[in-house]
Structures are given as structure tokens and as C-alpha cells.
Amino acid sequence: MSYEVLEKKLKTVPEQYFEQVSSFLDLLLTLPKSAPAETTERKPSGHPIFGLAKGEFKYPDDINLGDDEIAEMFGV
Secondary structure: OOHHHHHHHHHHOOHHHHHHHHHHHHHHHHOOOOOOOOOOOOOOOOOOOOOOOOOOOOOOOOOOOOHHHHHHHOOO
16 A cells, blocks of 8 residues: 555544544554565463473373353353
8 A cells, every 4th residue: 555545545544533543653663574465373471380391291081170160150
């Protein structure tokens, strides 16, 4: 999209949305330049659980015990 087209679109944006548009543009400017614009994949946040990828992390066999009761509480 050319700057001229973008400028025409910006002129049609109601003034009440200017702050949101500005914030969005600031966000775009902080994105890494090497990442493609259409990439929406999110990277995991937080700290890794060591051993999880290697299968060393043990979890109980009944880890899903109670899921049905929780689903019933929420009407699922």
C-alpha cells in the first residue's frame, strides 16, 4: 500500500480513534524488522520446564480427574 492510500484512509478515521491508531503504529514500529508482516505465531512466554521436552517430567495418571465436574459447573 502506498503512503498516499494510507493517508487517505487515515483521513477517514474518526478523531476519537486517533489514540488507538497511534498506539497500534507504535506497536508495529517495535516489531523486529526481520519478521514477516503476516506472521501471527506467538512464542511461548515464561520460563521453560526443564526436562519436559525430554520426557523427564512426570505427571499423575489421573491428571484429568475432575474435568467432567468442572465442565458441568460451566455448562459445557
